[in-house]
Amino acid sequence: MKEVRFSWFILVPLFITFLNHANSQSQLLHDQEHQVLMRIKDYFHDPTFLNHWTPSNSSYYCSWPEISCTNGSVTGLTLVNLNIIQTVPPFICDLKNLSLVDFSNNSVPGVFPSYLYDCSKLEYLNLSMNFFVGEIPHDIDTLSNLKYLNLSYTNFTGTIPSSVGNLKELRFLALQDCLFNGSLPDEIGNLSNLETLDLSGNELLPPSRLPLNWTNLNKLKVFYMFECNLFGEIPERIGDMVALEELDLSRNDLTGGIPSSLFLLKNLSVVYLWKNKLSGEIPSKIEALNLTNIALSQNRLTGKIPEDFGKLQMLMEFKLSINNLSGEIPQSIGSLPSLTDFVVIMNNLSGTLPPEFGRYSKLQNFQISSNNFTGMLPENLCYYGELITLTIYKNSLNGELPESLGNCSSLQYLKIWSNDFSGNIPSGLWKSSNLVNFMVSHNRFTGELPDKLSPSIALFDISYNQFSGRIPTGVSSWTNVVEFIASRNYFNGTIPHELTELPKLTQLLLDQNNLTGTIPSDIASWNSLVTLNLSHNHLYGQIPDSVGQLPALLELDLSENQFSGQVPSLSSRLTNLNLSSNHLTGKVPSDFQNSAFDTSFLDNPGLCADKAELNIKLCNSGSQSSRKDSSSSWSPALIIALVLAVSLLAIAVLFLLIRLIKKGKRVLNNSWKLTSFQRLSFTESDIVSSMTEHNIIGSGGYGTVYRVNVNDFGFVAVKKISGNGRLDRKLENSFLSEVKILSSIRHRNIVKLLCCPVQHNHVALNWPKRIQIAIGVAQGLSYMHHDCSPPIVHRDVKTSNILLDYQFNAKVADFGLARMLIKPGELATMSTVVGSFGYLAPEYIQTTKVSEKIDVFSFGVILLELTTGKEANYGDEHSSLAEWAWKHFQFGSNIEELLDKEIMEPVYLDEMCHVFKLGVMCTSKLPDTRPTMKEALQALLQSGESYAFGERISVGHYDAVPLLRNSKSEHRLDIDGDS
Known part of the structure; x- marks a missing residue:
């Protein structure tokens, strides 16, 4: 006992010592x-965001929101979205137990912080949405305990290192929206525990194959790889990835069919294969019953929608748009209980719609446009009151709309035009509280307009129906309507004054009705009105002067009415004008006496003009008739004398012409047309003598541009159209199109053909002048795309269509191919592809679709010309400067070696590299990944202020280092002799 007691008293002090x-x-x-x-x-x-980090509360730092602790020790540091502009602290790993580091959504600069390797317990690292540059280190596998790695939305470049495959504990890897230019390493397939892989948005990745060792990914749960320009086929062995839950291969160039094994993966929940080139039929056997999201749109799939899709009880999103699918929709799909989005736009599907759509699921988006469906619309689409979008235009659906749509307060977008619907619109639908787009045109609807309309409606298109009655005075309450399109109905009565109270109106189309009375004179509220069409009615009286004073009006059509009086003073901004078939009198205003308006005043017997271009009578025709009547009294001797005088004059003129020809001068015949872009004080005779070969400053397929000195204006540019025989009309139409567009816009970087041109000989351009030119072009195009309504696409942006004045200010010229878009971002289709090789965007060549992004592509080519000194068609007959630049950039070539050697000074080198990269971004093959002109302009304009501080400009999907503007260098440079 004594021995035991002795041990006890010894142990207690030892234990206390241990605790101490x-x-x-x-x-x-x-x-x-x-x-x-x-x-x-x-x-x-x-920083102020860390004010609560104080020395006095040292015992409470585990309660700070940025700190996570385990057993009283710091294990997590989260500094997110705090505008941090410094690098990650190099001593951060002095926090010995740190396992989580999150610096996402800041402005952290520099290269990858390799000193994080000292954080031996690090499991979670998030550096996304920062300004990191350089490559991911090849020894990143030093962080062997990592389970989560997110480096997305940064400027990391180079290749994805193969050592990433050694991070065996990794569950989540996100590298999307970086600037990688290498291929996907096969070693990534060694990540057997990986659940999420996101490489989306790395559009600079070159064509590459999917990893060969797919079977090693048998525990993969999420796989994202969209927008990497992957080629080839999806391997059939994808069926070995039994743990796969989410697959995203969208926005690539994958070909071949969808592997039959894909939909056999029982854990699969998400499949995104949209925007590829996949073909063949959708696999018919589906065992992946956990599928919630399927997006196969924008491919080349054929055949029918498999019946097995009707078994997917958890399916919410089902998108098959823009394919070549045919046949009927399986009836069972209409009864799926979880379906919220059903989108099959632009296929060849037919038959009637399953009547159970919406009855058993909370349907939100029902989009079946551009197919061949027939029959009536299902009654229960808005059964649960959550339907947002109903897009069913361009089918052959008929009958009346379901009354239940009148109670669908959730509906925002109603697009049912171009069908065969009839009857009255359900009364509640007019007033649906959230409705924004009301588009029911090209049907057979009847009835009258209601006094009250949903206050949220912006686009109201009821044209080409059978509506009747008067336009209600309650129209004044439609205060948010931007477009009121009611063409070709049976409306009667007068135009109510209340209609002039809509301040946001940009389009008012009431043509082809039975309206009477006069145009209200007080239309001051129409400050935003761009298009006014009241043609083909029974309107009368004078055209109010206030119509001509509308500040934004570009298109005016009052033809086929009974208007009288003189043509009012109209804005020179008008691009489309039609006052034909009325009772107008007097002289056509001088601003409109040119061939651009040759069809604007027809069939008005009381109208006259001073020029024959308008195809109406000349104002002095009456006096000429009088002289003709009196000529019968002339004597034969006087007539003979006049004939002799004219003959002698003709001989003298011929003699002078021969002398001019001998002196090497060209005489232009009197058939050419000079169309003024604004009111001028000089005539044709003032400039013809200077239109010589010596004064040519540019030429192209549509004519020649001359440099002419006019006393009142200094130097002006005069464009002469030329053609041969059957092409003359086409050239004239193109020229008139150019005139219309130039007359509608005013901007200091858009040519008015009243600027100082460059000299005929080559002009040496140093780098500051090139940057100045790039900014000027960007300003002009940005104005056309973003500030004009509707937007204007030039379609032929190239160096020879950029004029420079004596201060090297750039002017965008030659609008012969330009087109106005319906709305910003919408595509227009041309009948043929026109333009210049090397500047044409690939999607324009392939589809003839026109959008602002084709000008962005051409502008990118100009940036590449400015930085490399090479021509746009540099390469062989199958390649261009844009493709050459992409090839070198993709494969990691040294950009400095690609630049023009004439000005390779250190002060400009970084800037030239960044402009080159911006040119590469603008010439991306995918139009959606190009920046807008406004974003490209921002990158150029802000560069002078931000570059010195090492800041970065965000350009849409890109993160571009700012461009440095410097005006000190005087080194000469000649870009292919084409300034």
Whole structure:
């Protein structure tokens, strides 16, 4: 007992000593961690967002929101969205137990912080949405405990290192929206525990194959790889990935069919294969009963929608748009209980719609446009009151709309035009509280307009129906309507004054109705009106002067009415004008006496003009008739004398012409047309003598541009159209199109053909002048795309269509191919592809679709010309400068070696590299991944201020380093002799 007691008394002091030592060690660690945290605060220069990090509350740092602790020790540091502009603190791993580091959504610069390797317990690292540059280190596998790695939305370049495949504990890897230019390493297939892989948005990746060792990914749950320009087929062995839950291969160039094994994966929940070139039929056997999202749109799939899709009880999103699918929709799909989005736009589907659509699921988006569906619309589409979008245009659906749509308060977009619907619109539908787009044109609807309309409606298109009655006086309450399109109906009565009270109106189309009365004179509220069409009605009286004073009006059509009086003073901004078939009198205003308006005043017997271009009578025709009547009294001797005089004059003129020809001068015949872009004080005779070969400053397929000195204006540019025989009309139409567009816009970077041209000889351009030119072109195109309504697409942006004045200010010229878009971002289809090789966007060549992004592509080519000194068609007959630049950039070539050697000075080198990269971005093969002209302009304009501070400009999907503007260099440079 004594021995035991002795041991007990010995152990107690030992235990107390151990506890004291542990407490001492814990306090020491606590003090050290607090000191490190205070050093971090000092490192960030005592920011306000860390004001609560104070020395006095050292015992409470685990309660700070940025700190996570385990057993009283710091294990997590989260500094997210705090506008941090410093690098990650190099001493951060002094926090010995740190396992989580999150610096996402800041402005952290520099290269990958390899000193994080000292954080031996690090499992979670998120550096996304920052300004990192350079390559991911090849020894990143030093972080062997990582389970989560997110480096997305940064400027990391180079290749994805194969060592990533050694991070065996990794569950999540996100590298999307970086600037990688290498292929996907096969070693990534070694990540057997990986659940999420996201490589989306790396559009600079070159064509590459999917990893060969797919079978090693048998535990993969999520796989994202869209927008990487992957080629080839999806391997059939994808069926070996039995744990796969989410697959995203969208926005690539994958070909071949969908592997039959794909839909046999029982854990599969998400399949995104949209925007590829997949062909063949959708696999008919489906065992992936957990599928919730299927998106196969924008491919080349054929055949029918498999019946097995009707078994997917968890399916919410089902999108098959823009394919070549045919046949009927399986009836069972209409009864799926979880379906929220059913989108099959632009296929060849036919038959009647399953009547159960919406009855058993909370349907939100029902989009079946551009197919061959027949029959009536299902009654229960809005059964649960959650339907947002009903897009069913361009089918052959008929009958009346379901009455239930009148109670669908959730509906925002109603697009049912170009069908065969009839009857009255359900009364509640006019007033649906959230409706924004009301588009029911080209049907057979009847009835009258309601006094009240949903206050949220912006686009109201009821044209080409059988609506009747008067336009209600309650129209004044439609205050948010932007477009009121009611063409070709049976409306009667007068135009109510209340209609002039809509301040947001940009389009008013009431043509082809039975309206009577006059145009209201007080239309001051129409400050935003761009298009006014009241043609083919029974309107009368004078055209109010206020119509001509509308500040935004570009298109005016009052033809086929009974208007009288004189033509009012109209804005020279008008691009389309039609006052034909009325009772107008007097003289046509001088601003409109040119061939651009040759069909604008027809069939008005009382109108006259001073020029024959308008195809109406001349104002002096009456006096000429009088002279003709009196000529019968002339004597034969006087007539003979006049004939002799004219003959002698003709001989003299011929003699002078021969002398001019001998002197090497060209005489232009009197058949050419000079169309003025604004009111001018000079005539044709003032400039013909200077239109010589010596004064040619440019020429193309549509004619020649001359440099002419006119006293009142200095130097002007005169364009002469030329053609041969059957092409003359086409050239004239193109020229008139150019005149119309130029007359509708005013901007200092859009040519008015009244600017100083460059000299005929080559002009040497140093780098500051090239940047100045790039900014000028960007300003002009940005104005056309974003500030004109409707937007204008040039379609032929190239160096020879950029004029420079003596200060090297750029003017965008030659609008012969330009087109106005219906709305921003909408595509227009041309009948043929026109333009210049090397500048044409690939999607324009392939589809003839026109959008602002084809000008962005051409502008990118100009940037590449400015930085490399090479021509746009540099390469062989199958390639261009854009393709050459992409090839070198993709495969990691040294950009400095691609630039023009004439101005390779250190002060300009970085800037030239960044402009080259911007040119590469603008010439991306995918139009959606190109920046807008406004974004490209922003990158150029802000460069002077931000580059010196190492800041970065965000350009849409891109993160571009700002461009430095410098005006000191005087080194000469000649870009292919084409300035």
